[in-house]
Amino acid sequence: MQIPTDAVLLRIFLGESDRWEHTPLYEAIVLKARELHLAGATVLRGPMGFGKASRLHTAKILRLSMDLPLVIEIVDSEEKINSFLPELEKMLGGGLVTLEKVKVLHYRSGDAEK
Numbered sequence: 001m002q003i004p005t006d007a008v009l010l011r012i013f014l015g016e017s018d019r020w021e022h023t024p025l026y027e028a029i030v031l032k033a034r035e036l037h038l039a040g041a042t043v044l045r046g047p048m049g050f051g052k053a054s055r056l057h058t059a060k061i062l063r064l065s066m067d068l069p070l071v072i073e074i075v076d077s078e079e080k081i082n083s084f085l086p087e088l089e090k091m092l093g094g095g096l097v098t099l100e101k102v103k104v105l106h107y108r109s110g111d112a113e114k
Helices: 025-035 078-091
Strands: 006-015 041-045 069-076 096-103
Touching: 006 025, 006 078, 025 041, 025 069, 025 078, 069 078, 078 096
Parallel strands: none
Antiparallel strands: 006 069, 006 096, 041 069
16 A cells, blocks of 8 residues: 555544444544555554643543543545545544645555565
């Protein structure tokens, strides 16, 4: 699979406790992206954050949160990302979704050819 040099980064901000059909939302999004053959997806877990409601979510021991912030990043062609957005819209209840144009410098397997 190849990604064009001029690509798009889809970033999805949500909470760890968000669900889609009894499955963690982040997991459902990554599996849907894989099913639709997007180039890849990464889930990043944040130790602290807040969103639209300004409620603080933190991993500090005294204020242990079960709803830490997550960010899912997906990079692919603009066409493939745009075709994924309607599927994503069905799953999202809340959160923030951003798109930005990116330059892909390197995309290949880490497996050394023998």
